[in-house]
Amino acid sequence: MQDEYRTVAREGVHETEISRSRFLCALAPAATEEEAQAFLARVRKEHPTASHNCYAYVIGADASVQKAGDDGEPGGTAGVPMLQMLTRRDMRYVVAVVTRYYGGVKLGAGGLIRAYGGAVGEALDALGTVTRRRFRLATVTVDHGRAGKMENDLRATGREVRDVRYAEAVTIEIGLPEGDVDRFRSWLADVSAGTAGFELGGEAYG
Secondary structure (H helix, E strand, C coil): CCCEEEEECCCEEEEEEECCEEEEEEEEECCCHHHHHHHHHHHHHHCCCCCEEEEEEEECCCCCEEEEECCCCCCCCCHHHHHHHHHHCCECCEEEEEEEECCCCCCHHHHHHHHHHHHHHHHHHHHCEEEEEEEEEEEEEECHHHHHHHHHHHHHCCCEEEEEEECCCEEEEEEECHHHHHHHHHHHHHHCCCCCEEEEEEEEEC
8 A cells, every 4th residue: 555645735727828728727636436527527517618628537545546538639638648647746536627728729639748738737736736644543542630641742742633532531543654553552651651542443544
């Protein structure tokens, strides 16, 4: 599994003009293929008079799902260069839709490839990307007397506190880098004098 991946920071649109054709690249995070398809459908609905709505998306931290479509442009001149730009930038869980309004000047195959790939690259630069790192979810259980100090200690040492729940005992959910688990166990035993419970959960990215 990938230890980290990059994705788009937020949904947005970036426009470029090439030889009087307008290229609007809409980017969005997409957790699943269904989300990517839904975003594509939404963009198509917003631009019913556009010449083309070409798309590319990459789903999975290991890029296990990769799809692209040319939407009537010559085969391989739109969706594929868009997809190549996403994968070259190590982008994951992302969908790109480039809407083209034809301006009357033919670009040729090479021009189209540069235009569609370039539109995605410019949009990524304009909207920004974020890096997500893999970590293990873990639960720390302590008594009420130690809970406040424990939470402060966790935050002070740079641990990611994701949730705190108060019941008979206090449960603190944290995220740990994979390589930090054993060191954290030792630290927890020290600061709690062996009284804190510790349970490892699944993996996530954050």
